[in-house]
Amino acid sequence: MTGFSFQVESRDGAARTGIISTPRGEIRTPAFMPVGTAGTVKAMFPEDVAATGADILLGNTYHLMLRPGAERVAALGGLHKFMNWPHPILTDSGGYQVMSLSSLRKLTEEGVSFASHIDGSRHMLTPERSIEIQCLLGADIQMQLDECPAIPIAPDKAAESMRLSLRWAERSKRAFEEKSKPGQALFGIVQGANFEALRRESLERLQEIGFPGYSIGGLAVGEGREEMFRVLDFTTPHMDRDKPRYLMGVGKPGDIVGAVVRGVDMFDCVLPTRAGRHGQAWTPSGALNITNARFAQDETPLDPLSACPASRDYSKAYLHHLFKAGEYLGAMLLTWHNLHYYQQLMASLREAIAAGRLADFVAAFRAQTGEETL
Amino acid sequence: MTGFSFQVESRDGAARTGIISTPRGEIRTPAFMPVGTAGTVKAMFPEDVAATGADILLGNTYHLMLRPGAERVAALGGLHKFMNWPHPILTDSGGYQVMSLSSLRKLTEEGVSFASHIDGSRHMLTPERSIEIQCLLGADIQMQLDECPAIPIAPDKAAESMRLSLRWAERSKRAFEEKSKPGQALFGIVQGANFEALRRESLERLQEIGFPGYSIGGLAVGEGREEMFRVLDFTTPHMDRDKPRYLMGVGKPGDIVGAVVRGVDMFDCVLPTRAGRHGQAWTPSGALNITNARFAQDETPLDPLSACPASRDYSKAYLHHLFKAGEYLGAMLLTWHNLHYYQQLMASLREAIAAGRLADFVAAFRAQTGEETL
Numbered sequence: 059m060t061g062f063s064f065q066v067e068s069r070d071g072a073a074r075t076g077i078i079s080t081p082r083g084e085i086r087t088p089a090f091m092p093v094g095t096a097g098t099v100k101a102m103f104p105e106d107v108a109a110t111g112a113d114i115l116l117g118n119t120y121h122l123m124l125r126p127g128a129e130r131v132a133a134l135g136g137l138h139k140f141m142n143w144p145h146p147i148l149t150d151s152g153g154y155q156v157m158s159l160s161s162l163r164k165l166t167e168e169g170v171s172f173a174s175h176i177d178g179s180r181h182m183l184t185p186e187r188s189i190e191i192q193c194l195l196g197a198d199i200q201m202q203l204d205e206c207p208a209i210p211i212a213p214d215k216a217a218e219s220m221r222l223s224l225r226w227a228e229r230s231k232r233a234f235e236e237k238s239k240p241g242q243a244l245f246g247i248v249q250g251a252n253f254e255a256l257r258r259e260s261l262e263r264l265q266e267i268g269f270p271g272y273s274i275g276g277l278a279v280g281e282g283r284e285e286m287f288r289v290l291d292f293t294t295p296h297m298d299r300d301k302p303r304y305l306m307g308v309g310k311p312g313d314i315v316g317a318v319v320r321g322v323d324m325f326d327c328v329l330p331t332r333a334g335r336h337g338q339a340w341t342p343s344g345a346l347n348i349t350n351a352r353f354a355q356d357e358t359p360l361d362p363l364s365a366c367p368a369s370r371d372y373s374k375a376y377l378h379h380l381f382k383a384g385e386y387l388g389a390m391l392l393t394w395h396n397l398h399y400y401q402q403l404m405a406s407l408r409e410a411i412a413a414g415r416l417a418d419f420v421a422a423f424r425a426q427t428g429e430e431t432l
Numbered sequence: 433m434t435g436f437s438f439q440v441e442s443r444d445g446a447a448r449t450g451i452i453s454t455p456r457g458e459i460r461t462p463a464f465m466p467v468g469t470a471g472t473v474k475a476m477f478p479e480d481v482a483a484t485g486a487d488i489l490l491g492n493t494y495h496l497m498l499r500p501g502a503e504r505v506a507a508l509g510g511l512h513k514f515m516n517w518p519h520p521i522l523t524d525s526g527g528y529q530v531m532s533l534s535s536l537r538k539l540t541e542e543g544v545s546f547a548s549h550i551d552g553s554r555h556m557l558t559p560e561r562s563i564e565i566q567c568l569l570g571a572d573i574q575m576q577l578d579e580c581p582a583i584p585i586a587p588d589k590a591a592e593s594m595r596l597s598l599r600w601a602e603r604s605k606r607a608f609e610e611k612s613k614p615g616q617a618l619f620g621i622v623q624g625a626n627f628e629a630l631r632r633e634s635l636e637r638l639q640e641i642g643f644p645g646y647s648i649g650g651l652a653v654g655e656g657r658e659e660m661f662r663v664l665d666f667t668t669p670h671m672d673r674d675k676p677r678y679l680m681g682v683g684k685p686g687d688i689v690g691a692v693v694r695g696v697d698m699f700d701c702v703l704p705t706r707a708g709r710h711g712q713a714w715t716p717s718g719a720l721n722i723t724n725a726r727f728a729q730d731e732t733p734l735d736p737l738s739a740c741p742a743s744r745d746y747s748k749a750y751l752h753h754l755f756k757a758g759e760y761l762g763a764m765l766l767t768w769h770n771l772h773y774y775q776q777l778m779a780s781l782r783e784a785i786a787a788g789r790l791a792d793f794v795a796a797f798r799a800q801t802g803e804e805t806l
Contacts (some may be wrong), residue, residue, distance in 0.1 A: 097753060101760040124752045126728070134731055134749050142745050338490070357508055371516050375508050379471060379500045383512070385796070386475040386760060 060271055062198075062243040064302045068228045070416040072294065072321035078271075078302055080198045081241035082146045084140070085113040087167075087302060087323040088411075090404045091148060092336065093331060095143045096121045097131075098163050101389040102397065104143045106128055110366065110394070111401035114199075115325040119152035119191050120159065123181070124174045128194040136196030148326070149197035150232075150306070150354075151188045154206045154275075164267045169203065179181035189244070193237040200238070201273060202230035204247040209281040216251035217259075221246040223249045224263045230268055234370055245304060252285055261296055271302040274322070278307045287316050295320040299376070311340060311403055312429035315420060318407050319432065330396035335389040337381045340399040344427050350394065353378040360395055368394035436572075436617040436644055438676045442728065444790040446668065446695035449782045452645075452676055454572045455615035456512070456520045457803050459699040461489040461676060462785075464778045465522060467705060468770055470495045471505075471515045474705050474764045476771065478517045484740065484768070485775035487574075489517055490700040493565050494533065497555070498548045498685065502568040510570030522700070523571035523619075524680070525562045525604075528580045528649075541596070559603035563618070567682065568613040574612070575647060576604035578621040582654040590625035591633075597623045597649075598637045605641055619678060621649040626659055628666045635670055645676040648696070654679045668695040685714060685777055686803035689794060692781050693806070704774045708767035711755045715773070718801050727752040736802035740772035 064087075066076040078085040092099045092107055094115045100109050117137055122128060134140050137149035139149055145361040153170065157163065160172035162180075169184030192200040204223040207216060215340045221265050222359065227246045234244040246264035250256030264272060274293060290305070304324035305317050314325050330340070338358055346353075356374035364370045368391040380388030380405040424432055438461075440450040452459040460581035466473045466481055468489045473481050491511055495500060508514050509523055527544065531537065534546035536554075543558030559577040565576040571768065581590060601620045608618040620638035624630030638646060648667060651660045664679070671677050677693050678698035688699050704714070711723040711732055720727075730748035738744045742765040754762030784793035798806055 096757045096759060097750070098757075098759050098761045101764070103741075103761070103764070125757055126749070130749075133642060133729065140747070140753075142750070236798070275665065283685050355504065355507065367477075368706070373508060373514070375500070375504075376471070376514050376516075379514075383470045383472075383499055385470060385472050387472045389760060390475070390477070399526060 061241045064271065066300065066414045067233075070411040070414050071319065073318050073407075073411045073416050074321065074323070074325060075269045075411045076302070080146045080243075082144065082198055083113065085146055086404075086408060088314075088318045088404055088407050089113060089324050090400045091324065091326040092400075093118070093328045094141065094147075094328055095135065095328075099102045099393075099397075101335060101386070101393045102331075104141060105145075106394055107397065108145060110398040111405060112145075112397065114146040114148055115378060117147050117197065118155060119149050119188060119195070121157035122195060122390075123152060123183075123191050124176050124179075131198070133192040146198040147196075148199040148306060149192045149195055149201065151201040151203040152191065153188070153203045154182050154307075156183055157206065165205065167225070172296070178240065181285075183227040186233040189230055189233035189237055193234075193239070193242070196239075198242055200234065200242065200244045200272070201226045202244065202246055202376065203276055204249060206249070206276050206279065207251060208279045209251050209276070209285070211251050213253055213256070215252055216249075216308070217256055220249040220251075220256050220260050223247065227264055227267055243270045245246045245269055245271040245273045247273040247306070248293060249276045251276055252281060252289050252290040257289065257293045258296065261293065265298065271304065272297055272302040273306050275306050277305065278309050278313070283316070286313070287320065290317060290320040290322065297321070305345060311400070312423075312427065312432060314403065315407065315423055315429075316432045317410075319416065319420060329344065330400045333394050334393035334396040337388070337392065338396075339377075339392050339395055342426055348374060348388075350382045355431075364398065366395060366398035368392070369398060435615045438645065438674065439679040440674065442786045442788075444788050445786050447692050447781075447785045447790050448695065448697070449785045450676070450697060452520075453464045454520045454617070456572055458520065460764065460778075460782060462688075462692045462781050463487060463698050464511065464774045465490045465698065465700040466695070466774075467492070467700055467702045468515065468517070468521075469702075470499065473509065473767075473771075475638065475709060475767045476526055476705075477514060477761070480516075481518060481771065484772040485779060486519075486771065489524055491521050491523045491571065492529060492560060493523050493569070493571060496569060497526060497557075497565050498553075500707050503671040503768040505785065506568040510568075512570060521570070523566045523569055525575040525577040526553070526557050527562070527577045528681075530557055531580065541599070542751060558606040559600040563607035563611055567608075567613070567616070570613075572616055573645070574608065574616065574618045576601045576618065576620055578623060578649055580623070580650050580653065581625060583625050583650070583659070587627055587630070590627055591630055594623040594625075594634050594690055597621065598634065600701065601638055601641055606642070613660065617644045619645040619647045621647040621680070622667060622671075623650045625650055626655060626663050631663065632748055633668045635667065641673065643675075643680065644730055646671055647678040647680050649680050651679065651682050652687070656694040657690070659685060664691060664694040664696065666736050673693070685774070686797075686801065686806060689778065689781065689797055689803075690806045692736040692785075693790065693794060698759055702769035705767050708770040709763040710720055711762070711766065711768050712770075713751075713773075714770055722748060722751045722762075723755045725751075734769055738772065740769060742766070742768035743772060783804035
C-alpha cells in the first residue's frame with residue numbers, strides 16, 4: 059500500500075500531465091471527476107463511469123451526511139463499498155452546499171449551523187466535523203471546510219472570509235492528522251475572490267500550513283470565464299509546481315481547456331451529468347439540445363465513430379423520442395455520452411501536452427467549437 | 433432467411449419446451465417477454481435486457497402509434513433499428529391500451545375511435561390499421577385487433593364481444609396477408625371471458641381461420657389466479673399442440689409457473705419492470721419492498737450468488753438509499769434484477785420440463801415462495 063503522491067510527467071507551457079497515486083489507484087491528470095452527489099453518478103452504472111475513462115469520482119459531504127448519514131456509510135464499509143466504486147473518491151467539505159442548499163444558516167467562527175433541505179433537521183458543520191465525516195466516508199482526497207463567497211464582493215468582506223477559511227484550514231489539518239488513514243490526503247483551498255493580493259495571501263498562508271495539494275475555490279460563482287481566467291493567471295504561477303491543483307466546480311469544456319492551459323490538474327462539475335438529464339449533449343462541434351424538433355427525424359447518432367455505445371448506437375431521432383416520452387433511457391444515454399465526451403477531452407488534452415502541441419490543440423478546439431475566450 | 437416456425441422439443445405433462453424460429457433469431461419457450469412500451473424497456477439498456485436471457489421484447493402499438501408514430505418509426509428503419517434491439521419483437525394490437533388509456537372511445541363494428549391520452553388528438557384503430565402499424569414497426573409477431581372485456585361480464589355480452597373479435601380476426605388476417613413480410617407471423621386471440629363454451633367457440637373459429645400461433649386474451653383482468661387457471665384448464669387442452677400459446681399480460685411468478693404447467697409457452701407483463709421502478713424486488717423467497725426501513729442497514733445484496741451485477745454487487749442498504757434519495761440508479765438496478773429473476777425462472781422451468789421433473793420444481797417453488805394456488 060503506497061501513500062499519496064503526485065508526479066508531473068510532462069509540461070507544455072504552464073500545462074502539465076501527471077499521475078496522482080493513491081492506495082486505491084492512479085489518477086491521470088489533467089483529470090475530470092464526475093460528480094456522484096448522493097453516492098451515485100446520476101443515471102449511471104459505476105462500471106460505465108469507469109469505462110468512460112474516469113479515474114476518480116467526487117462525492118458530496120453535505121448530501122451524504124444528511125442521507126444516509128456518514129456514520130451509516132461507515133458502518134456499511136465506507137463510501138467505496140457502499141456505491142460499488144473501488145477507485146479513488148474525492149469529497150468536498152460540505153461547506154459550499156450548506157450555503158447553497160440548506161436553510162436557517164448561521165455562520166460563526168466555530169462553523170455553520172443549518173437546517174437540512176430534506177427534513178429540516180438541525181446540523182452543525184465545523185472544520186473538525188467535516189473532516190470526521192470525510193474520514194467516515196473514507197474519501198481518498200478530502201477538502202478543508204471553507205467559506206465560498208460569490209463574486210462580486212467588497213475587498214474587505216472577501217479578506218475577512220478568506221482569513222476565516224485560513225483559520226478553518228489549520229483546524230481541518232489538525233483534525234485530519236488525528237482522524238485520517240495512511241494514504242489519504244487533505245487539500246487546502248485558495249480563496250480571495252478576484253483580488254490578486256488576497257489570493258496571494260491565501261495561497262502563501264496555506265503553503266505555510268502545508269498541504270499535499272491545493273484547490274482553487276470561489277470561482278465559477280458567476281464571475282464569467284474571462285474573469286475566472288484572469289484570477290487563474292495571477293494564481294497558478296505561484297502554486298507549488300510539484301503538487302496537484304484542483305479548480306473546484308469547473309466547468310464547461312472551454313473552461314477546462316483554458317484552465318488546463320493555465321496549469322490546472324483537476325476538475326469537477328455537474329454539467330455533463332445534469333445537462334445530460336435535460337437533453338443537452340456535447341459533440342465535437344458544440345452542444346445541442348436533443349429535444350429540438352429538428353432532431354425528430356435525424357437518423358444519425360451523436361458520434362458514429364465513438365467507442366461509447368451511447369454516442370454510437372442510437373439515432374438522434376430515438377434520443378429525441380426518449381426525452382419527449384420522459385423515458386429513463388434518455389437521461390441514461392445522454393449522461394453516458396456527455397461523460398464520455400468529457401473524458402475524451404481530458405485524454406486529448408493529456409496527449410497534446412505530452413506531445414508538446416497543446417497550442418495546436420487549443421486552436422483546433424477553438425475553431426471546431428466556436429469558443430473564443432481561451 | 434428462414435420463415436416463422438415452432439418446434440416443441442420436450443414435454444412434461446401439459447407443459448412443453450420449444451423453439452420459435454424467426455428471421456431475427458430464436459425464442460426459447462416457455463418465454464417471458466419484457467415490455468418495451470414506448471420503444472424502450474424502461475430504465476434498461478437493450479444489451480442488458482438481452483443479457484438477462486430475454487430472446488424477445490413486446491412493443492405497444494398504442495404508445496408507438498401516438499409517439500413517435502408508426503410512419504416515423506418506419507421511415508427511421510423500423511422499431512428494431514430505432515430502439516437498438518436486433519432480436520425478435522412482438523407487438524400487441526393496440527386495442528387493449530386504447531380501452532384502458534385513451535378517452536372519448538367509441539367502439540363500432542369498424543373499429544375503435546379514440547382521443548390520445550398524450551395530446552387529445554383523434555385516431556381510429558381498425559383491424560386493418562392495427563396490422564398496418566405493426567407492419568410499419570416491423571414486428572416479427574403481430575396480434576389481431578380484439579376486444580378485451582373485464583371479468584365478471586354477462587354471458588351474452590361476452591359472446592357478442594368474442595364474436596366481434598372473431599370478425600376482426602378475419603379482417604386482421606386479410607390485412608396481414610397483404611402487408612406483412614416473409615417470416616412475420618400473426619396470432620389470433622382466444623376470447624370468451626370465463627365461459628367454457630365461449631372459449632371453445634372462439635378457439636374453434638380461430639382454428640378455422642388458421643394462425644401460426646394463438647394468444648389467450650381476456651385474462652389477468654381482475655378474475656384472480658384460481659379463476660384464470662380454471663379457464664386455462666378448459667382452454668389449453670384444445671389448442672394446437674404444434675403451435676405456440678401466448679397468455680397475454682401475465683404475470684406474477686406464480687401465475688407463470690401455473691400457466692406453464694397448463695401448457696402455455698409465452699408471457700409478457702409490466703410487473704418486473706414497473707415494480708422495479710417502485711422498489712419491489714423478487715427474490716427466491718418472494719417479493720420484498722426495498723424502501724422498507726428494515727433494509728436501511730442491510731449489508732447483504734439481493735442475491736450474492738447471482739450472475740446479474742444488479743443482484744450481486746449492491747447491498748440492500750444501498751438500494752434502499754437510492755430509492756429514498758429518488759435516484760435513477762435505484763430503478764435501473766431493481767428493474768435489471770427483476771428481469772434477471774424472471775428470465776432465471778423461465779430458464780429453470782425449461783430445464784425442469786426438459787428433465788421431466790416439473791412437478792418437483794413446482795413443489796420446490798411453492799415451498800420456497802409460499803405460493804399456494806399453483
